[in-house]
Amino acid sequence: MSERTAVNETVAALLERSNALGSDPRNTNYAGGNTSAKGSATDPVTGEETELLWVKGSGGDLGTLEEKGLAVLRLDRVRALQDVYPGVEREDEMVAAFDYCLHGKGGAAPSIDTAMHALVDAEHVDHLHPDAGIALATAADGERLTRECFGEAVVWVPWRRPGFQLGLDIAEIKRENPGAIGCILGGHGITAWGETSQEAQENSLRIIREATEFIERTGTPEPFGAHDPARAALPEAERRAKASALFPVIRGLASTDTPMVGHFTDTEAVHEFLASEKLSTLADQGTSCPDHFLRTKVKPLVLDLPADASIEDSVARLKELHESYRADYTAYYERHADADSPAMRGADPAIVLIPGVGMFSFGADAQTARVAGEFYVNAINVMRGAEAISTYSPIEESEKFRIEYWALEEAKLQRKPKPKPLATRVALVTGGGSGIGKATAERLVAEGACVVIADLNLEGAEATAAELGGPDRAVALRADVSDEQAVVEAVAEAVLAFGGLDLIVNNAGLSLSKPLLETTAKDWDLQHDVMARGSFLVSRETARVMIDQAMGGDIIYISSKNSVFAGPNNIAYSATKADQAHQVRLLAAELGEHQIRVNGINPDGVVRGSGIFAGGWGASRAKVYGVEEEKLGEFYAQRTLLKREVLPANVANAVFALTAGDLSHTTGLHIPVDAGVAAAFLR
Known part of the structure; x- marks a missing residue:
């Protein structure tokens, strides 16, 4: 050999x-x-x-x-x-x-x-x-x-x-x-x-x-002691609803020092621990293996209320416990830090345990948040085993500090690459399975965001999510934005995916190109239901989440050049886009006090990759302008000042520009992405 x-x-x-x-x-x-x-x-x-x-x-x-x-x-x-x-x-x-x-x-x-x-x-x-x-x-x-x-x-x-x-x-x-x-x-x-x-x-x-x-x-058959029915797991639908209601608040608390992404776990092992007699004692002792507590912090925050506590009571108590947790963690740091210790990295919990509901874990990205939860499940298994054969006895607090604030651990953290511009941000893109929505989702994920892709076509949304790297980066869900209950449920599911929402892109849309006398009330209602009503519903439900988080946020409307330009044979679509454009101004004025910025983008002539154009709109507009459908993009380009065709990626670039931080003091703005249409200049 x-x-x-x-x-x-x-x-x-x-x-x-x-x-x-x-x-x-x-x-x-x-x-x-x-x-x-x-x-x-x-x-x-x-x-x-x-x-x-x-x-x-x-x-x-x-x-x-x-x-x-x-x-x-x-x-x-x-x-x-x-x-x-x-x-x-x-x-x-x-x-x-x-x-x-x-x-x-x-x-x-x-x-x-x-x-x-x-x-x-x-x-x-x-x-x-x-x-x-x-x-x-x-x-x-x-x-x-x-x-x-x-x-x-x-x-x-x-x-x-x-x-x-x-x-x-x-x-x-x-x-x-x-x-x-x-x-x-x-x-x-x-x-x-x-x-x-x-x-x-x-x-x-x-x-x-x-x-x-x-x-x-x-080992003893009940290592965690007696089971407390008052802290037992709620029925699945009830606990997921409660988790979705609490998650934005918890994420906001866990992000007091540094923005975090969240993960939700409600496995049997978690609920066994949450309903156990020894929950408080064992949780307070913290984890032991260095790999565990480096990701979970030395101990979790535990809500000390029964499973059926109201959302209001739970939120109020969580805020009190969060203040106590921060004070306790600061005291832990000060007990053990010396002149050579790295600065305290943050006093917020990485693991939050809610009896009856489950475990909320946090990290700098979705994978880190998920892994933190997996590590705490490991810790639960360790505690169960140790208590079964003896008494759980983790390493001393001083040793935990030596590991957590080890100079070598600090050096490892310093070697990590600089976070991407949208790291820790959670986005929801409607109509994200194709066209502008898909391009936007691609750009947001590339810049570090976690993205929920909502689309009436679930298969298309799932394909896009898979292309973007799967559940640690993007998840798909079906959403009919014109249906109020469907929007409420979709937003709740989006929250459970990554812990909350920070960046909303109202992109779902369709169009029917008809002259006034051929436009039916059904045509009118359909377009207004999807785009005007749909954007309103999505903005309302996601604003609730962002207000609960108290972390600010962005709402972006993908409107249209037609919101300000009077084109032929297009009354229902253009009127709907004008509605969306004014929603931007109204919501910017109302949500500014919550640090939620609302801006719009006015594209035009986005033919390639567009679901709207592929669905018959392209053929209708080509007929109006007297050109072949396959040359419609070229036609639109030639009527612009820059003589350039507008692509979905160009619109996605504008979404990024509005949300990546450089325009942090801008709200109520509409950005044309039309290669220059003088008739649509904003006045």
């Missing part, structure tokens, strides 16, 4: 193992844990065989790990760091030293756990965060229970912050316990090893399986 083939097989086996372990949430949480393999390759400088370490780099996810996500280091140089290690008080310096151990360009940035993988004398090492393993790790008598569960096969390691010293500790344990397959890391997780990739994977799975079986076999 050639050297290159051997290296490829080593890396391929590592990636296969990593993906298999990381794809099962019972084994580890998203982006949690790391795996490694050791092997040899020729040093291109000396021509000598060199031992290498391939290890998952900082920030990667095992379930989706690719070769580019591996850090590659020279083992001799990493091991040589033991000779210059300055001690646990200065171990953070060792992370920078890893840069001098890289092989070639080194691949991904090495993580804090690199020393564990390099120093343990085994060809393959796994470090994971399984719920069952952390349950043992956080049990008050975890050391005794580890022996009882595994005998001599798995060794207990008292809590130590991840770093170079932990790597030294585990390496020593491996040397002193040659029959061991791994260890339980107090308060944290598990580490396993093997001489082949398959053996390491089997040992990891054995630890997880035996810990799970031990908890099931020896």
Whole structure:
């Protein structure tokens, strides 16, 4: 076997193992844990065989790990760091030293756990965060229970912050316990090893399986204590309605320091915890595994009201509890911060628990918010397991602070790319499945927004949402904007998708081109129902959400050049567009006190990609102007001052310009996007 083939097989086996372990949430949480393999390759400088370490780099996810996500280091140089290690008080310096151990360009940035993988004398090492393993790790008598569960096969390691010293500790344990397959890391997780990739994977799975079986076999049947019926889950329809009503308020509170996107979870595990006797005690103790509390904060905010509490009472109490939470978090920071600590990053909760309703989690984007919720479910599972076999005993608060405000964690945060202009903003685009709406959704997602695509044609909306990256970026729902109840329900569903709404694009529309004497009352009503009435209904319902959030927002009307231009054979459409245009002015005047800006865009001649033109409008207008339908776009372009055809993307660009921040003091404005139609100049 050639050297290159051997290296490829080593890396391929590592990636296969990593993906298999990381794809099962019972084994580890998203982006949690790391795996490694050791092997040899020729040093291109000396021509000598060199031992290498391939290890998952900082920030990667095992379930989706690719070769580019591996850090590659020279083992001799990493091991040589033991000779210059300055001690646990200065171990953070060792992370920078890893840069001098890289092989070639080194691949991904090495993580804090690199020393564990390099120093343990085994060809393959796994470090994971399984719920069952952390349950043992956080049990008050975890050391005794580890022996009882595994005998001599798995060794207990008292809590130590991840770093170079932990790597030294585990390496020593491996040397002193040659029959061991791994260890339980107090308060944290598990580490396993093997001489082949398959053996390491089997040992990891054995630890997880035996810990799970031990908890099931020896644990108490009601680890959370008695069930409180007053905090039990409401019927699904009722709890989703209550969640939708509360979510904007909660999101606004959670965004006091920094705007956040939300995620809603109402699984059985969440409701079991919310209705339990030990809810308050366990929630107040907070999470333990560093991967958990870095995303969930040290503890959640818990509403201390019964499930059937009114919306009004719940909102009032949430606001009180939020103030208390902020004061408590600030006190936590001040208890432990010193002169070298990073500045406090924000005092708002990342997890909010509402008995009877569910869990609301928050993050800088939809994926981060969703993952924060997943991590808290992991924490619930950990607490259940620890309480089943012992008493849940997480790491000390001071240790949590050392992790949360670790200089290395701060450096990782500083390396993140600058947020996109519309990051954290949640948009609703009506008629978003095609034409201007689709182009607008595409631009908003590209600029960092989460988008709810509402369309009468659900299939088209779903196709657009899938193209844009799926539920962490865009979701689809069917909406008939002319139906009041349908709009109410669509807005409620939109709120549940991402926690609230910030940017509304009233784009749904249609047109029938007929002269006055051929225009029926049905023609008139249809166009007014969809565009004038529809825009009014969507604006009214979404304004309620934005007012509850108290985060400001934008409402954009896609009106038309026809709102100010008197064209032939077009009375119903043009009158409707004039209605929309005046709604912009009226709502700008009314909603300004809530920091909600209302602006309009007046496109013209958007033929390509347009659902309206494809639906017969193009043929009608072509007939009016005496041109071939396929040349209608060219005809419109030639009558403009710029002689340019207007495309859906040009309208989307105007939506972005109005909402991305540079026009923060502009409201009540109409922007023509018509390539210059003098007759439609605004006066």
